[in-house]
Amino acid sequence: MIRSAARSQPAPPTARRWFVLGVALTGTFLATFDLFVVNIAVPSLRADLRAGDAAIELVVSGYAFAYAAGLVTGGRLGDRFGYRRTFALGMAAFAVASLLCGIAATPGQLVAARLLQGLAAAAMVPQVLSLITVTFPAEHRGRATAWYGAVSGIAALAGQILGGLLLTSGLGWRMIFLINVPFGLIAAALAARLLPAGGGRMARFDPVGAVAVSLTLALVLVPLALGREAGWPWWTWVCLVAVVPIGLLTTRAQLGLARRGGEPIIDPQLFGNRRYLALLAASALFQLYFGALMFTLTMLLQGKLGSSPVTAALVFLPQGVLFTVGSMLGGRLTARYGVRVLLSGGVMAMAGLVALAGALAATGGELPSWWLAPPLALVGLGNGFLLPPMIGAALAQVRPDQAGAASGTFTTTQQFANSLGVTLLGTLFFALAGPRLVAADTAMEVVCAVYVVLIAAVLALIGVRRGKGEA
Template sequence: MTRAHARPDPPAAPSAVAAEHTAPDPRAWRMLAVALSATFMASFDLFVVNIATAALHTDLRMSDAALELVVAGYGFAYAAGLVTGGRLGDRYGYRRMFVTGLSAFTATSLLCGLAQSPAQLVAARLAQGLAAAVMVPQVLSLVTAHFPAAHRGRATAWYGAVNGIGAVTGQLLGGLLLEADVLGLGWRTVFLVNVPVGLIAAGFALLVLPPPARGRTDRRFDPLGAVGVTLTLALVLAPLSLGRQEGWPVWTWVCPAVAVPTGRLTLGWQRTLRERGGDPVVHPGLLGNRPFTTVLLAIGLFQSYFGAYLFTLALLLQGGLGARPVTAAVVFVPQAVLFSTASLLSGRLTARHGTAVPATGAALIITGLTALAAHLAIAGNDVTGPALMPALALIGLGNGLLLPPLIGFALARVGPAEAGSASGTLSTTQQFASSLGVTVFGMVFFAAAGPGLRSAPTAMVTVTAVFVILIAAVASLLRAVARHRAG
């Protein structure tokens, strides 16, 4: 008999079940407010550089390949390190790893702002992505560990809202910072703005976040599993991030093929380590948790749509319609406001109405996307940004009602012992799916838009049709989750 079989998880005691419905400690909300600063900063920096690419090209004389590394390298390093970052929190404590990651993120942001050459900026951005991978998983781990399952919906509503606000604010604030040209710093301000925010947040984190639970540091870290997981993700993410710009050379096809056996070997090692009583990076129990994996698939489909939607919409507005960065950013404002409002309300609404709330969100997104496609098909190249705002607002409202409940449903199906692995897996799924969506839909958009993006409205109609299919699939998975809960 293996050690894993010798020590099965005991059934939940009545007191433990009751604890799941106990209101969280008021200090948990202060903890969440501090932790969400990391969520905002990481999401903000994922999108803000898109606005600064022209300035970087001019000031640092960056090649297209270097620009691609600055934009995609951050997301690649961020996604590849998330699972390991989550397990580091399990091993060394969420507060310690959060502050470590936040401090590193602040320092690497400063290095980005001080970069004097393309190579320096690329290296700093890769390091910044790895720092984000250390700090961000601790946010959801803290939610899982300190909020009873019945109350995680409100916490994850805030997480979803801040994540989305960071993405949209990256487009909006990035344009404003470039227009303001504070102290003549130009593009450097989009990185340097993180420094004071990071220093203040790190100070509050040391005061507010709870210390590690007694005995937590007795867990052994799994370096072989960490390397295997990171390498597997890197072999897939690197081609997705850089393939299109490089023209899809041979290595972009070889890497994903090598990722398959690498992933299988890593997963086999994780199972073996668990059977021996070890503490693997990826908790094997998560893969057998059907409700969790179902919701995880829904989140992946949503993020594929969401990342591609923001990317192609920015291309339509700035490349196809020729809008200035600030003008394009203003078009995002109504949907950003409605996204934020709906996200914050989604926790209470979901607690009262269950899966009906994200199902409504999916219906609103589909309606908004259909209206957007219809308007673009009719107006063609005569379309204007402001004319799209009603449809975009409807989409933003639906996004806010759909994304936070999805995250809440996933976390409600794991225990505190799996918090780090589940948080890292969930965050990795989000970033991986977003990268995949941007790459695939970006190729479709560029091909349909033609040289100079002259047919950008037609291209947006094409990708929007597939967005509708993705959201319909998310709605179908939600119905499966609802049936499982009813059963």
Template sequence: MLAVLLSAWFMAQFDFFVVNVAAPSIEHDLHTGPAALELIVGGYAFTYAAGMITAGRLGDRFGYRRLFVWGVAAFTIASLLCGIAANPAQLVAARLLQGLTGAAMVPQVLAVISAVYPPEERGRALGWYGVTGGLGSIAGQVLGGLLLTADVLGLGWRVIFLINLPVGLVVVPLARWLLPEVETARKARLDLPGAAGLAAGLALMLVPLGLGNSLGWPLWTWISMAAAVPVFALTWRWQRVLAGRGGRPILDLALLKVHSYQAGVGSIVAFMAYFASFMFTLTLLLQRGIGLTAFEAGLAFAPMGVLFSVTSLLGTPLVKRYGLIVVMIGGAVIGLGLVLLVVAGGLGLPYIMVALVLVGAGNGLVLPQLIGAALVEVAPHQAGIGSGILSTAQQFAGAGGVAVIGAVFFAAAEGGHHVHAMRLSAGIDLGLVLVVIASVAYNRRRAIRRARAAPSRTGARPGS
């Protein structure tokens, strides 16, 4: 069951990153302009992030297994449409559809894990979730470059999309067979005004964040982001009104009051803003500053992916034995790698590789545990919307991190000063990692206080 769920998560992550490697080939083959190419690369991220929360609520409404099967089937069809696109407009439309269908299936992965696995087994499943996400991200760059270099069956860039077909054809029937039905609040109606307002607000914010750097931040990007604020405010007000009437808003307001969930979402926002911007800026340093090809740059990330996978699996039993101090140590290891980039980033590729190994090892100890901590108190009937909000927060933070820290990098890299730009952006990333460590330390102190207070509440002796 877990392998079936994680195969969909791998596909979604793979397709998120692989287009970066294939972009030059697509540009040459389809004669795409800069705007169309940006939408081919970024359009997936826009619809993927915008649809997450609604898809999570749909999972609560219609059942996680049903939404997962529909999502995987639709994602497979969208991948086929990407692979046979004859012009830029067709590929842009197919990529937008692919992101939307990815949003339909991905929240159901975490929802099923949260609803089906008991607490003592959930951590291990989430560890594999973290491994799969890391491998999908790295494979998008490494395997994508390998597929393009090999030119499988003479398909060129199309193979990066068509490779999803056999996976989808296997996963759909297996999901129908293996995934259990989970009792959800199926009688509740979908909050269509809330879903529309949330999607509109996310689009108004994410589109300029994704396109702003490459376009030089024209006026419309700032107007769009400013317009997102009243849209979000009106949507939030509607959520409160609907909840007051006894309805079921698209955002579960009760879930947003769960302290562990709030803290988990905040930590993940800081972590993903660092992680996405780090991957983006380091790729620019490797290719533009050091002169590696896209495939060579992808291979440079491979040790980071391997260490991430290993420590993701080790993290759960270590946290179970030693507590959240393990996550704080993981954050410190990430910080050490970033400090190495800040101090010795200009000393050459060997130092960068050492920094990557440290960052990858630390990431594996941190990210899966943050996801588990966020979902630990989420009830099974809230698993869909809880996972949707969490996934949206990840995508939004990633897009924001790339836009803001990427803009700092580009400004500092003027005149070829890529090493200086990397040092500066790594310093900002270090600040975000310190925020994550501080948040985990706060939660650890709260957990210790609860454990000390528990005996007195039950009448037992301290230490019993």
């Protein structure tokens, strides 16, 4: 019996499998990097291309909402045509779109290339989580998702720091796009050769459903991305009102297709999985907080505290480093100690936010920007213990044949919540900060209290089911 039990234990992943994961994580890195790096280049873009405010907003936000709106479809494309093929084609398209961004001669060309870049990212990123789900046994999946979380954190940090360095090259802002091209092409070639096929189980693909779901998401994401900067013009409200009937019709059509034995873009069975849904909701609340936190901190540092972009990036550096450390440790510790690791991560993040608000309140906002680095480092460590294990726990709840749909739904929810957090809590921050952000310290204290409440809600959802190795 003992020998039989020993044989039933899955073998540890080989070095080759970890290398293959590294190839796939190139897609995660590039997609996240391009979400953040463009913010650094906005002044150069504006001056060189003579771009107006609307064009600049579309360059920054167009990628984000094309990426978010295409993620569900990207996940299902992997289910239909295979994860390796979809990832490799998506990566190649991303490299081509990056080249088009780098050689764009007009604002319109750059906006179109950025939209294509976002759609390409949406094709490749869900395949990473799908490949982790189908190739790593449950006992080792936590380490793989820890790497996923760590790479995401490093990419966000690199977008802020490396972006500034790339702007000093002779090619200026174009270099932040052109640097993707060689890495993307190499990764696409390696993926086509090395990645396991996976997926390919769907008998048919639902193109009408793909368009309907993407349209429904776009009707929310576009107003959220552009509305606040544009002063909420009439068309933003028309889109937000229209999403209700169109969303209901899309949902009805998807459910009808499932009842007829078809394979809709959104797998209805996922929403009958309570554990997956609880972790999906927890992840959404986390992204609501995290997206807004990074945005409001940037406004505080470069507004009220007068930090340069480089100084602000250095203040974020300890947070990014400890997020990476927490991500790498979190998966292993969760496998050993269970949900308590995620709960302790949430407590650390809340403690860091309270310390941040306390420092601002005690000094009246008159403090050197580097004073914020220690509490932010604690926040980063807590986030690292919380987010990657939560992703791994959510994907552990689904069957291998649901990997693409589950990954696409999960990443879409995260991106949607990120945009919503920046819009809602960013609006609250600006309303409290006043003209020229003179009261940004007070605004930050208030939104920190909101962030603490959101993390508490995340912990409540995670703690619904307790157990060793479970979340």
